Amino acid sequence: DGGITQSPKYLFRKEGQNVTLSCEQNLNHDAMYWYRQDPGQGLRLIYYSQIVNDFQKGDIAEGYSVSREKKESFPLTVTSAQKNPTAFYLCASSSGGQRGSYNEQFFGPGTRLTVL
């Protein structure tokens, strides 16, 4: 089946450690996104990538890093520089398209990160 997978579903880390969240899609989508969700707040964009080997910072990129070496993969690293990393992280992808166009985004199941 086509879709987006994120792993792990739950992740615990000690303060000061880096951790990498996985996101894989087999939808042949060009664009991929990482969002953060906190209680009582809307999703906020961390990073996005419109094409392989290219990515851009979103609204809250500080303390995070990404790579896009393959079309189907967009891993997110939460670094020790992220002051408040405990949150629910969602990955999404879309077919991209022309600059300024909007296509439906498909979301993964999410990873809940807890910093101990």
Add this chain to the structure above:
Amino acid sequence: KNEVEQSPQNLTAQEGEFITINCSYSVGISALHWLQQHPGGGIVSLFMLSSGKKKHGRLIATINIQEKHSSLHITASHPRDSAVYICAVGAHRGSQGNLIFGKGTKLSVKP
């Protein structure tokens, strides 16, 4: 003030009731999305619309571009409709297909 506002924040309904969730936005948009998030956290896209009205089963979404307002209606609600419904807009200012999200409306349908 948030660029995307949803109301109500929380909604409890009895099975069978007609439900309306509202979304107002303050930016120019290219498209508006309605998303559904179940307790496990996964998000499903329900609608993407830029004008008029769309219907899928018991769900109806409308948008009024002039008034910068959209509504999501659920007819004959059922307990399985219980979820958080999120409105998101693709704003003109962003040229990368990014979305601005509302905080969501938590719907609980009682049997």
